[in-house]
Amino acid sequence: MILQSLRIEQLRQFRNPFVLGNLQPGLNLIHGPNESGKSTLVRAIRAAFFERYRSTAVDDLRPWGDSAAAPTVALEFEHQGELWRLTKSFLQRKRCDLTIGTSSFSEDEAEEKLAELLGYQYPKRGASKAEHWGIPGLLWVEQGTGQDLEQSVEHAGDHLKSALNSLVGEVASSGGDEVIEVVRAQRNQLLTGTGKPRGEYAQLDKDCLAFEQTIGELKERILRYQEQVDRLGKLTRDYERTEAERPWEEVQRQLEQTQARYQQVQQLEQLQAQEKETLGQLLQSRRLLEQNKEYQENVGRQLAARKVELDKAQADLHRLELQKPASEARLRDAKAAYETAAQQVKQARFQEARTRLAQDVRRLEQRIQSLTQNLAKASDYQQQLEQARLQARENRIDAAEVKRLKTAEHQLSEATIRSSAIATRFSWDLEPERSVILDGDTLKNQGEQQLLEESSVVIPGVGKLGITPGGESLASTRRTLATLQQTVAELRASLGVDSVVSAEERLSAFEKAGRAQQHAEELLKSVAPSGMDPLVIEQREAQRELEAAKEQLSATPNPDASMETPDLATADVAFERAAAALTVAESEDQEHRTALMSAQQARDTAQAEWQRLADEEQSPERQQQLKQIAEELLGLEQKAKTLEQRLESRSREILEARPDLLKQDIERYHSTVNNLRQTHEDRGRELRDIKVRLEAWGAEGLEEQLNNQEAELEWCNRRYQELHRRAQALDLLLNMLTEKRQALTRRLQAPLQKHLDHYLSVLFPQATLEVDEQLRPGTFTRGSELGQVTELSFGAREQMGLISRLAYADLLREAGRPTLVILDDTLVHSDEERLDDMKRILFDAATRHQILLFTCHPEKWQDLGVPPVDIQALK
Amino acid sequence: MPRFLHTADWQMGRSYSRFDIEDGAALVEARFAGIEKLAQLANEHQCDAVLVAGDVFDAQTVSDRTIRRVFNATKGFDGPWVMLPGNHDAALAESVWTRAQRLGALPDNVHLALEPGVVSLEAQGLAVLCAPLTQRHTYGDLTEPFSQYETPDELLRIGLAHGSVQGLLSDDIDATNPIAPDRAEVSRLDYLALGDWHGTKRVNERTWYSGTHEAERFRNNDAGNALIVEITGPGAIPSVTQVVTGRYQWHQWRETLAIESDLEELLNRLTALPDASVVDLRLDGAITLACEERLLEALSVAEARFRSIQCDRSKLQLEPTEDDLAELHADGYVGEVIGELRQRQQEQQSEEARDALAILASLLKGRAQEGGQ
Known part of the structure; x- marks a missing residue:
């Protein structure tokens, strides 16, 4: 592509x-x-x-x-x-x-x-x-995902494999993997990963166990049910037989017979007991009689004994009577000694009292005398005191005033002298009969007067002359003088004297009287501290006491001169001793008399006893009694003998009847009857119980239940076996398919490995990279290094990822599949050297x-050789 | 001319463990229906009485419901029923019979022979000499006292007993409850009605096992019948007629499949069986995948038709032919697995391998069919 x-x-x-x-x-x-x-x-x-x-x-x-x-x-x-x-x-x-x-x-x-x-x-x-x-x-x-290969390979898995299949020219089995998955799914419905049953398969196993347990329980119960049925059959037979035979009735009869027999024996025993009692009474009577007889025979012996007793009492009495005078004499002596001692004590008391009274009289007389003297002195001192007081009263003058007077006179004389010196000397020498009047005073003859004040001289017919003494201190001197003169005058007046000398004379007399008064007072105090009156009272008291003491003394008898009078202490001791001796003597005397009376009493009693016995011994009734007793004894003896014989024979009879065994027999028969009846009743009860139980159990339909349970179990087992076989078969099938599949995969890995090695040799010349079952690059080795690709560095992983992808591309291309490789900014983590290698690979x-x-980064890829x-x- | 119906071994209360629950229930129902059928037959044949020679119940402790249903099922015939306790329902001190009495489930016309003796049915001209089992097992002949039982001359002496006639049945049947083979003759019986053997069996002209009224096991012994016995008078030879009462036929076949025509024949035989069949197949030998497919299809049809069909194919090896394999498109490693499984099956007689092969084949077939569509 x-x-x-x-x-x-x-x-x-x-x-x-x-x-x-x-x-x-x-x-x-x-x-x-x-x-x-x-x-x-x-x-x-x-x-x-x-x-x-x-x-x-x-x-x-x-x-x-x-x-x-x-x-x-x-x-x-x-x-x-x-x-x-x-x-x-x-x-x-x-x-x-x-x-x-x-x-x-x-x-x-x-x-x-x-x-x-x-x-x-x-x-x-x-x-x-x-x-x-x-x-x-x-x-x-x-x-940025070049290194993450695993997921991509997984997602590409089926496509890769189909590509590989066509490549290897081997049929991988069309849909084989799907079959494996179905087989696996079916197997996993029955088995866990580790091959343990699961789901219905496991449940069936448990169900089987549960059914087996239920069946076991049911069988057990059925067995018990059957046992109970058998028991019921046996019980019913036994019960009915017993009900017909009634074995307890025979035993009951035996019981009644035995009881009758036992009753007879009991009657015998009763009789025996009665007669034994009678015998006992007989024996008792005999014993009494014998006692009586013995008593009678005893009287003689008793009489002798009484005699001895009497003699002894007599002797005792006699001895005591002999002792009587001595005892009385001892008592008398003791009494006399006691009285003498008492007299002595009395005399000693008188003597003691007289001596004391005489001493009192002497003391009182002396006291009266001294009191009288004191009284005389006291009245003397009293007179002196009153004299001194009188003296003092007559010459009372204030010593301080006297002193002031003396001072004032002294000052006056000095002031007079000073005024004379400075005063205007007014002298006159008048023609006789002529007079002038100086300041109102008619002056005649001659004279002189010192003037200290403004004075006026009236000369009759002439008029009046004024004289004013000069000098600056004249006025003050004049005032001082006047003041002093006044003071002196006042003081003289108040003191009642006309001069200082008389004042001093008086003062001296006053002080002298004071001293005399003080002296007299002290003297008085020495003899009569509380004054005269107490002394007088005291004297009177003493006088009275004296008179009383004298009276008492005269009243106290004079002790008998003939007797020697001991002192009181000695007399007291002697008296006490005599009193004690008297007490002893009295008590001894008392004892003696008591003993004597007792002895007399004893003697009288003994006498009476002896007399009674002596009388009795001699009485004819006694002889009669003795005879009667002997007769009675004989009769009793015979009766007892008969009785004893009867008792013995009956006792044998009783013994032979074995009442103990009879009693046990009764018990035995009794319990037998009870047991028989009880057993029968128990059986009846058990019968009813079992019936009720069986009815209940029967209603459960146990065996039908068992049948059903067994059917269920068998069904369960069958189903289990089916599943078991299926599980085994599936397991086997899965194992075989998986094994074959793995073997195939291993064959498929080879071409991929070839391409991988091709690139790897450029990048890591010495390294190997193995492809695993899922066609993923797995174990990586380089020299001694060994590990998974995922453990390599990021850069290396990216490089590995890329070469792996290229290897897949090669593989796909060989299989005629389109291969377009798109790399978006890849290998950014590769260093220069690796990048060069990768460029070669690319x-x-x-x-x-x-x-x-x-x-x-085009600059990095400049040397890739493409524009x-x-x-x-x-x- | 007295006529009565002889039946036995109803075994009521039995359940069937080997079948699916639904089938088992249907078979149980059939046993109740069988009693109704007996009543119906007794009426049809104008019988004077029905004699049941033991094992009315399969166990002593069946449910109350079962007890009531049994007696309800007899209601169709209002003549006397004489029921004899057998070894499964012996007249013990406490038994299924005493329970039935307590439940008040017994109709008045049902006579229970709970004790040895004569049940006299004068109106019917029958004296029924009964030898009930009063223990679970006895080792003496309970019919021996029959000789001592005196019956009025005008009544037929009919013995009713449950046990094994000695010397007649194979030795592996336990020797408990023995019955003398010449009992009828010795005890001057006009007829001896026996139970215990589940198939109908004539012992001698006066002694018969009626067998159970509804088959309940595969052992092929002519079960599912009742006997109509007619005796013209005392001493006359009884006329015994066998009538069918059972609903289901039980078939147990052991077949070996070797060539294709064997399967053909087996399937034809299956097709010929009536719908009311209980079939147990055990196959061995070998079969091609194509034939197995036919077999399975036929079994599937049979399952729907019969009361029950069970087929054990664990010993029947799968022998896929080249055509079979081609049809399966078993290429690659799956093909290898098939080859290996076949080898194991043959060499090690491995059931696992056989089963695994069957599973794989069915999976592949399913895929092939899907693919085909």
């Missing part, structure tokens, strides 16, 4: 017709910068083939903003000597026309022709996707296939 020209119109940026013509059979390098429409050309080729002309999912072909556009692609290519012209319009004008040589096809028919030629499918609806692309998907490498491949290589086509230039 050689693409010759491509024409597009109203397609993306190619609003106007664009023609890519003059395409060469080998390599074609088409370049243009980004957005020049390079990818659009590729898209156009793909759309021409892959997209349904009537697809609504190709909006991407529409020029931007042109909703009225009808994107159109026209292609011309040559294949096997015929020219194919394809024109496809989308969207607004949906059309597809194809001419092959002279034949024309249109629409769907045309599209099917193309798909058949190139080996791809159309999508059922929507846009064409990678899984539809088939072989072109493998050979037309889109930008050049080599281009000798067999048409290759369209689109790129935006580049510039899209820009073509526009």
Whole structure:
């Protein structure tokens, strides 16, 4: 297949017709910068083939903003000597026309022709996707997907294989793969991947088990049912037989006989017991009689004993009586000693009291005397005190005032002196009887007066003369003097003295009286601290006490001079001792008397006892009694003997009848009857129970159920076996088909491997790349390296991808299939060296296939040996 | 001139495990219908009584419904029915009979011979000497007491028993419930009506097995009949007429297919069978694909026609001819697989290989037909 020209119109940026013509059979390098429409050309080729002309999912072909556009692609290519012209319009004008040589096809028919030629499918609806692309998907490498080979190979699978089939000349089996898939699907309905039953097949197995279990249970129940039926038969027979025979009645009769026998024995036993009791009473009577007899025989012995007792009591009494005087004397002595001691104590008390009273009298007399003296002194001191007080009252003067007076007088005298010195001396010497009046004072004779004040002198008949003393201090001196004079006068007046001397005399007398008073007071206080009256009272008291003591003393008897009077303490001790001795003596005496009385009592009792016995022994009744007892005893003896004989014979009789066994027999018969009846009743009950049970079980139709279940099980088993056989057969068939298929694939791999090796030797001289069952490049080895292609670097993977695609192309070409290789900006990740190798490979491949290589890096491909086509230039 | 109908071995309550549920149900129904048919025949032949010689029921514990239906089915004939417990429905202390009594399912004209003795049908001129089984199995001859049973001279002495006449039937039948072959003679019986053997069988002129009224197994022993017995008077030789009561015929064929005409013949025989048939085929030998297709088609037709047809082909090898293979378009590796499967089938007698081959052939045929269309 050689693409010759491509024409597009109203397609993306190619609003106007664009023609890519003059395409060469080998390599074609088409370049243009980004957005020049390079990818659009590729898209156009793909759309021409892959997209349904009537697809609504190709909006991407529409020029931007042109909703009225009808994107159109026209292609011309040559294949096997015929020219194919394809024109496809989308969207607004949906059309597809194809001419092959002279034949024309249109629409769907045309599209099917193309798909058949190139080996791809159309999508059922929507846009064409990678899984539809088939072989072109493998050979037309889109930008940046060169390394992703696996998917492409898978999508191309069937087409590749059919190509290979024709190549290898071997029949791969028409539709064999389809058969495998059907077989696999049918097998998988029955078996899981690992060969285990599934679905109905597995369910049947479980159902069988369930049925078997149910059947087992049913059989078990039927068995039990049958057992119960058998049991019912046996029970019914037994029951009816027993009902007819009534075996318990015979036993009942035996029971009654035995009971009668046992009753007889019981009566015997009763009688025996009664007589035994009688015998016991007899024996008891005999014992009493014997006791009586023995008692009677005892009296003599008792009498002797009583006598001994009496004698002993008598002796005791006698001994005690002998002791009596001594005891009484001891008591008397003790009493006398006690009284003496008491007297002594009394005397000692008197003595003691007298001595004390005498001492009191002496003390009181002394006290009275001293009180009297004190009283005399006190009244003396009282007088002195009153004298001093009187003295003081008479001469009372204020010492401070006296001192002030003295000072004032002293100051006055000084002031007088000073005034005399400065005063106007007025002197006169009058003719007798002549007088002048100076300041009212009539002056006569002669004299002198010092004037300190303005004075006037009236001279009768002459008039009046005024004198005014001169000097500046005269006035003050005069005032001082006057003040002092007044003060002195006042003080004298208040003190009641006429001079300082008298004042001082008085003061001295006053102070003297004060001292005398103080002295007297202290003296008084020393003898009568509380005054006179207490002293008087005290004296009176003492006097009274004295009188009382004297009276008491005279009242206290004077101790007996004849007796020696011990002191009180000694007397007390002696007294206490005597009292104790008396108590002892009294108690001993008491004891003695008691003992004596007891002895007398004992003696009297013993005497009476002895007397009674002695009387009794001698009585005639006693003799009579003794005789009677002996007779009675004899009678009893005989009766007892008879009774004992009877008892013994009857006891033997009872023993022989074996009442214990009889009793057991009764029990035995009794329980036998019960058991027999019980068994019979139980049987009847069980019979009824079983009947009821069987009725219930019977109603279930167990065996019919079993029949049905067994039928189901058999059906299940049959179905299971069928499925089992089918599963086995399918499994076998699938295995065989798969094996054969794989063997075939291995044969098909060979030619592909050959082409792959061809290219690989250029790229990696020492490497191998193996094709796997799906015809994909698989294991890659280079020297010691071993791994999958997918593990290689991106660049290497891209290179591997490309050589693999070229190998597929070679394979397809050999099979007579069209091969067109389109590479869109491929190998961009290859380094210089590899790129060179790849160029060699491409050049080599281009000798067999048409290759369209689109790129935006024309400089990289300069040395490809073909003229580049510039899209820009073509526009 | 007393005349009675002798039947036995109804085996009511039995179900059929080997058939599809639907077919099994139909066969069960046929057994009930068979009883109605007996009643009808008894009327038609103006019989005085119907004697059932044991195994009325297949088991002691059948459903109440089955019990009621059995007695309902007898209603067509209002003369006396004498029913004898057999080994399947022995008169045990608790049995299907006591249940039937309790259920009140027994019509008045049905006489149950639950105890050994004579059922006297004076009006009918019959004294029926009954030897019911009262245990599941007995090893003594229960008919022995027949000799001691005294009956009025004017009545026919008819024995009714269930068991194996000794020395008559093959040894593999268990020797339980034995019956002396000369019982009729020894016990002065005019006729001995027997049950237990499912096919109609004459033991001697006075002793017969009636067989079951409706076949229920493939063993070919003349089942599905009843006997009309007519005896002119005490001591007279009975006149025994066999009448058909069964609806379905049971056929079990073992065939070997070697050449094509074998298949031809088999198909012809199948075609000849009445619709009311139950067929069990077991084929071996070999068959071509084309012939197998014919066989399958014929079986498909037969399935629709017969009550039941089962065909076991697991031993029938597939021998595709060259023509067969050409028709299958089995090219390439599929062809190889066919070859190998054929080889395995022949050499290893492998059923798997046979089945696998059949599956593959049918798949390929389907494809070929699709392709053809």
